[in-house]
Amino acid sequence: MTYIASQLYLFLQLFISLHRRKEHYRKKMTHWFHRNPLKATAPVSFNFYGVATTPAATKVCNDLRLSRTRLLELFTDSSCNPEMMKNATDLYFSLLQGFILSLDDSSQECKLRYIQNFKWTDTLQGQVPSSQQDAVFELVSMGFNVALWYTKYASRLAGKEDITEDEAKDVHRSLKIAAGIFKHLKESHIPKLITPVEKGRDLEARLIDSYIIQCQAEAQEVTIARAIELKHNPGLIAALAYETANFYQKADQTLSSLDPTYAGKWRKYLNLKTCFYMAYAYCYHGQTLLASDKCGEAIRSLQESEKFFAKAEALCKEYGETKGPGTTAKPSGHLFFRKLGSLIKNTLEKCQRENGFIYFQKVPAEAPQLELKANYGLVEPVPFEFPALNAHWTPETLAAFDLTKRPKDDTAKPKPDEEVKPLKEPDIKPQKDSGCQIS
Numbered sequence: 218m219t220y221i222a223s224q225l226y227l228f229l230q231l232f233i234s235l236h237r238r239k240e241h242y243r244k245k246m247t248h249w250f251h252r253n254p255l256k257a258t259a260p261v262s263f264n265f266y267g268v269a270t271t272p273a274a275t276k277v278c279n280d281l282r283l284s285r286t287r288l289l290e291l292f293t294d295s296s297c298n299p300e301m302m303k304n305a306t307d308l309y310f311s312l313l314q315g316f317i318l319s320l321d322d323s324s325q326e327c328k329l330r331y332i333q334n335f336k337w338t339d340t341l342q343g344q345v346p347s348s349q350q351d352a353v354f355e356l357v358s359m360g361f362n363v364a365l366w367y368t369k370y371a372s373r374l375a376g377k378e379d380i381t382e383d384e385a386k387d388v389h390r391s392l393k394i395a396a397g398i399f400k401h402l403k404e405s406h407i408p409k410l411i412t413p414v415e416k417g418r419d420l421e422a423r424l425i426d427s428y429i430i431q432c433q434a435e436a437q438e439v440t441i442a443r444a445i446e447l448k449h450n451p452g453l454i455a456a457l458a459y460e461t462a463n464f465y466q467k468a469d470q471t472l473s474s475l476d477p478t479y480a481g482k483w484r485k486y487l488n489l490k491t492c493f494y495m496a497y498a499y500c501y502h503g504q505t506l507l508a509s510d511k512c513g514e515a516i517r518s519l520q521e522s523e524k525f526f527a528k529a530e531a532l533c534k535e536y537g538e539t540k541g542p543g544t545t546a547k548p549s550g551h552l553f554f555r556k557l558g559s560l561i562k563n564t565l566e567k568c569q570r571e572n573g574f575i576y577f578q579k580v581p582a583e584a585p586q587l588e589l590k591a592n593y594g595l596v597e598p599v600p601f602e603f604p605a606l607n608a609h610w611t612p613e614t615l616a617a618f619d620l621t622k623r624p625k626d627d628t629a630k631p632k633p634d635e636e637v638k639p640l641k642e643p644d645i646k647p648q649k650d651s652g653c654q655i656s
Contacts, residue, residue, distance in 0.1 A: 248375040248388070248438050249554075251486035253542050255292055255369075255640045256362050256419065257344065259336035261285060261355075267622040268332070274617035277312065277609050284309040288359070292366050293640050299370065299391065306363050307604045313359075314603065315610035316352035327352075329618060338637050339419050340365070341479040341542050346637045349412050356603070357406045361419055364398035367391040368432060369642075389439040396432035396598035399425050417475055424475075427468045427483075429598065434464035434490065436596040441497070451508070455501035456591035462494035482541035489532040493557065496525035498587055500561050503568065506585070512571050513578030514585055519565035521584040526561055529554070 263278040263285075288305045291297045316329040335355040336348040371391040374384045403425045407414065414420045437457060444454045469487035472480045499522035506515035533554065572578055 248435070248442070250368070250372045250375060250435055251483060251536075251543050252369055252372050253340040253365070253483065255365055255642060256340055256358060257338040257346075257637050257639045258289070258358070259346070259637050261333065261335065263333065265332065265618065265623075267624075268618055268620060270619050270622075271614070271617035273609070273611075273614045277315065277607075277614060280609065281309070281312045284312060285359075289640070292362060293642050295373070297366075297370075299367070299387070299394075302363065302366060302370075308607075309359070310356070311604040311607035312609070313352060313356060314606045315615070317356065318606055320606075320610065320612050320615055327615075328620060329615070332618075332620070332623070336637055338639070341419070341424070341475075341483075342417065343542070344637060344639060347415065347418060349410070351411055353406060353409050354412075357402050357410070357420060360398060360402050360406070360603070364395040364402075364428070367395035367398070368428075368435075371395075371435070385439065385442075389436050390599075392432045392436035392439075393596060393599045394601070396429050396436070396596075397601040399429045399432070400598045401601040401603075403429075417479065423471050427471045427487075430464050430468040430471065431487070433596045433598070434461050434468065437461040437464065438494075440596065441494075451501040451504040452589075453591065453593065455498045455505060455587075456589035457595075458494045458497035458501060459587050459589040460591050460595060462491050462498060465491040465494065479541065482536065482539045482543045485532060485536040485539050486543070489529055489536055492525045492529035492532060493554070496522045496529060496557060496561065498522075498589065499525060499584070500557070500564060502585065502587060502589070503564060507568055507571065510576070511578070512568055512576035513580045515568045516565065516572060516580045517583075518585050519561060519568055520580075522561050523565065526558060530558075 261282065263282045265274075265278055269275045269278055284305070288309050291302060291305050315327070316332070317327055319325050319327055330352045331350050333352065333355075334348060334350040335352075335358065336346045337354075337358040338344050338346045368391070371388045374380060374388050374391075377384065380388075402420075403422065407420050407425070410420075418424070438461060441454060441457050441461065444457060465487050469484050469491065472484055472487070477484070499518045503515040503518035503522065506512075506518055572580075
């Protein structure tokens with residue numbers, strides 16, 4: 218009986234500990250992410266009257282229309298979760314593959330690839346659409362939107378006031394999934410487009426690369442939050458912050474040759490996050506130096522952290538004043554920003570007190586060079602593949618499409634003046650004291 222009682226006591230203690238950890242977890246960290254608008258698209262009916270000559274062929278077309286409509290609805294449904302999104306994308310893409318893939322595994326392209334015109338807008342260039350009569354264009358454009366949805370889902374979760382541990386893990390996972398989708402589109406499908414990608418458009422390498430890098434950087438923000446809350450070695454936190462700042466800087470440099478009218482606001486965000494995580498890196502590097510009795514160098518590192526934080530604060534204001542695509546927010550008012558300011562101030566004051574009472578070391582004129590390399594916690598995209606061909610696509614179904622019966626005026630093409638209405642996205646403004654972390 219005593220043994221059972223002791224085991225029950227240990228179980229209750231473990232339960233209480235985990236509960237407290239989750240409550241502690243809910244209150245500590247927060248993230249804020251910039252988001253560009255979703256792409257919008259013209260309706261597609263997939264009505265190939267006369268061309269689809271059997272009920273099976275007509276059913277595939279109907280399924281394509283319905284599954285496409287459903288997927289577009291989910292992009293703006295705030296109740297949509299990753300499972301719902303995956304089910305919808307798997308269905309639509311498995312059906313769309315019948316317009317692209319050869320059924321006999323040969324290198325010959327499908328006869329239906331160029332039967333339908335698709336029209337998509339751009340995340341940066343507003344409602345100015347691009348149009349291509351190519352199913353691969355539809356595949357990469359819709360895939361791009363799916364990746365964007367995962368980033369917006371992560372942002373929405375990160376903006377909740379009482380985020381749970383599992384939800385914070387979903388933030389981390391969703392950003393890695395998005396990065397994997399962008400990477401797969403760039404490497405495996407965008408090169409197959411017949412019409413070259415226009416400069417400054419979503420499918421161009423510069424923009425795709427920036428989206429990939431931004432997803433990795435934002436996922437690493439969650440990793441850094443975990444490391445801080447679990448009180449990992451300050452050297453590891455400094456290295457992760459430095460790597461994250463480099464990610465943001467690389468994403469910004471990738472966009473540097475784009476028209477600032479379109480990319481200006483996005484770049485302000487990337488600059489802001491670069492400075493913010495450089496401030497983090499110097500702050501925790503200062504803690505590492507202090508622990509090694511290098512108090513003078515620690516003070517200089519914290520002073521450099523202050524400088525980067527001040528730059529980030531100025532960029533917060535500039536971000537809010539910059540017009541252009543993207544979310545509207547005042548990042549300097551968010552908890553994630555205010556917490557770092559307090560940490561830098563308190564750590565610097567501690568170093569100065571220690572130096573005045575114990576070390577009496579000279580503060581160097583030059584800031585320490587950060588040559589930090591994180592061996593743990595670096596984020597890589599989750600590998601992505603489109604689903605296999607839907608079972609409804611059989612050789613008989615494909616043969617039932619008679620392209621000789623297409624109308625001469627090619628009514629599959631939308632009218633030149635056809636309007637592409639923007640998607641009505643849910644309000645994802647982050648709340649002022651929202652919290653997000655992973656522990």
